Every structure is written in C-alpha cells, then in structure tokens.
Amino acid sequence: MKIAIIGASAGIGSETVRLALQRGHTVKALSRNNAPLAEHQSLIKINGTALSVADLKTVIADTDVVIVTVGTNNKKGTKLFSESAKALVVAISETAYKGNVLIVSGFGTGDSAGYLNLFMRLIIRFFLKDQYKDKTLMEKIISESKLNWEFIKPGMLTNGPLNTSYKVLTELYPGVKVKKISRASVADYLVNEAEAPRHLLDHVLLSS
Template sequence: MNIAIIGVGAGIGLESVDQALEKGHNVTALSTKTDHIPDHPNLIKINGSATSPVDLKKAIEDSDAVLITVGTKNKKATTLFSDIAETLIKVSRELNFSSSVLIITGFGAGESKNYLSFFMRTVISLFLKDQYINKTEMEELITKSNLRWEIIRPGMLTNGNATSTYKVLSGLQKGMKVGKISRADVADFLVDEAENQRFIHQYVALSN
C-alpha cells in the first residue's frame, strides 16, 4: 500500500518509515529535512513543511493511509499542531481525500489528561504544558472534521527496541495505567494500523 508519513526527521516518524519499507510498502516521507534518510526504491522523500498546503498535498495525494508523527522540542507556546490540523483539513477537502489519517498526539491531551498518573501530570505541567494545550486543539479540529481519523496517544516515549508486546487501550477508564512505550513500538502500531484500520474514529492509548 501507499503510506504517507508526515514528520520523519527523527523518532516515531523515522521508525515508521523504516518499518513500513521493511514490510514492502511504498512510502512518501515529508519533513523539513530528509537528507539523513537512506534512499530506497520504494521511498519518495519530500523536503517541505506539514503546514504548507502545497507540500502536504503533494505528500498525501494517492496515499492509502497517512501517518502524522510531527513533534517539536520547543517547550514554549506553539501553534504547530493546530496549524498542521488546519492545513490537513484544507488539503483533504481539496483532494476529496477519503483514506485513513492516523495522528500522534500524546496521553495527556484532550480528555485523557484526567486519567494521567500524578507523575505524568507533574511532568506535563512543568515541561510540556503548552505543547499539550496545542495537541488538544489539534485533536478537536481533527475530530470535528470529515477525515477518517484515529487519534493515537502514546505514553512517555523511550528509545527502546520494538517489543510488539505493548498494550492498545481504546477508550478511557478509571484506574487505567499508561506508562512508557518505545518509539519503535509506536511505529509498529502505526504501520499495522495503517494496514488493518481497526480504530477509525477512536482514541487509542499505547503503553508497555
């Protein structure tokens, strides 16, 4: 299948590119910098921005699934995530786009903030508050759109190896525990979900 991966500079996006190619998919990768990604006969690299309608349209047209894996190290107030959502909705409308769109936010965005552990609530409050405010805005924009969306909320990300033994938690439940998960395992879920599309119009939490 044709998979577009948006935000492949590092982390989950780069892992997703590697895993999708290993499984034989055709991948279009969009990032502000793609030179570090090895060439591959099934890979199209686009240097551009996820907030550019021209770049995003080029990346997602003709794709069977889109993975939005953009992150930022900026701890200050940002509109990056909501800007991406607005651009995606605009472009999808122009393309009459009907394929699935899997979007990474984080456990702690939206209503999931009420289910955080004390430790994670403290970490987000101290270091990631502005990011999560904007990730919540992103979720609200996406879920009110006509996209075939899935919102994926991983727990605290690590650089560990893929285990394929992680938990997939659909819905929010009192007492639920969402802890650490490797970026490689998140990528494993994304590629598998692009293939099978079991959670359309659902919020999914991921944890080891």
C-alpha cells in the same frame, strides 16, 4: 500500499518509515530535512513543512493512508499541532483523498488529562503544558472535520527496541495505567493500523 508519513525524519516518524519499507510498502515522506532517512527504492522524500497546504497535497497525492508524526522541541507557545491540523484539513478537502488519517498525539491530551499519574501531571504542567494544550486543540480540529481520523496516544516515549506485546487501550477508566513505550513499538502499531484499521474515529492509548 502507498503510505504518506508527515514528520518523517526523526523519532516515531523515522521508525515508521523504516518499518513500512521493511514490510514492502512505498513511503512518501514529508519533513523539513529528510537527509537522515536512508535512501531506498521505495522511499520518496519530500522536503517541506506540515504547515504548508501545498506540501501536504504533494505528499498525500496518490497514497492509501496518511500517518502524522509531527513533533517539535519548542515547548513554549507552540501552535504547530493546531496549525498543521488546519492545513491538513484544507489539503485533504482540496484533493480526492478518501483514505484514513492516523495521528500521533499523546496520553494527557483532552479527556485523558484527568487520568495521568502525579509524576506525568507535573512533567506536563512544568515542561510540556503548551504542547499538550495545542495537541488538544489539534484533536478538536481534526475530530470536527470530515477526515477518517484516529488518534494514537502513547505513554512516555523511549528509544528502546520493538516489543510487539504492547497494550492497546480504547477506554479511559479510573486507575488506567499508560506506561513507557518505545518509538519502535508505536511505529509497529501505526503500520499495522495502516494495513488493517481497527480503531477509526477513536482515541487509542498505547502502553508497554
């Protein structure tokens, strides 16, 4: 299949590119700088931004599934997530794309904020408040659109190896524990879900 990955050059994005290519898929990768991605005959690099409708239309064209792994080091006042969500809705509405859209968010957005442990609550409050606020707005924009969406909310991310025994949770409940998980494991879930979707129109928690 042909997979579009938006935010492809680092973190979960680059892990997803690597794994998708390893499994024989064709990947169209959108990032401001795709130089870190190793050359591959099935990799199409597109230098651009998730905020540009034109760039999004280019990467989405002729693909079967879209995976969004956009991130930023800007911790204060960011609007990257909500603005890129608006651009994505427009880009898809202006194309013939009818596939699924898998979007990486984070445990602690929206309703899941009330289920954080004290440590993560403090981390988000003092260091990531604006990012999580904007991710929550992103989820609202996408969920109110006509996209075939799915939000993936991993726990705290690590650079550890792939561990396929990670937990996939689709319900919030008192005492729910969402532990650290490697970026490689999140990538594994994304490629699996791209190949055989099981949780469309749902919020999925990923934990080790």
